[in-house]
Amino acid sequence: NGYHGDTFGAMAVCDPVNGMHGMFRSVLAQHIFVDAPDCREDELWQASSIASLEAALRKHHQHLAAVIIEPIVQGAGGMRIYCAEY
Structure with a gap:
């Protein structure tokens, strides 16, 4: 779910689904890439929030x-405020 810019190096680490990867894949x-955490700032930390990262x-x-x-x-990638433990 990240956005880091529009140059090739930055695009390469942006969201692979909603970013520009499809157009420039070659x-x-x-x-x-791993799943974005599902924890929010006002929620208690759950270890499952990093399961995708741990597996990768x-x-x-x-x-x-x-x-x-x-x-x-x-x-620019969106205002998703994760819990600080993440």
Whole structure:
């Protein structure tokens, strides 16, 4: 659900479904995406909120160089305010 800009490098880490990946798939670097957390700022932390991230890390850990996590408050990507524990 993230938005990081319109240059190729930034687009490559934007939302793969609602972003511009489909139009530029052949020239964008491929990344592993996980589900956005379902926890909100006014809710109690649930470990299930990071289940998708944990599964991806277990499966791909030998091939990862970095993890990009959205900020607590996103701007252009939408105002989804996650609980701080996330």
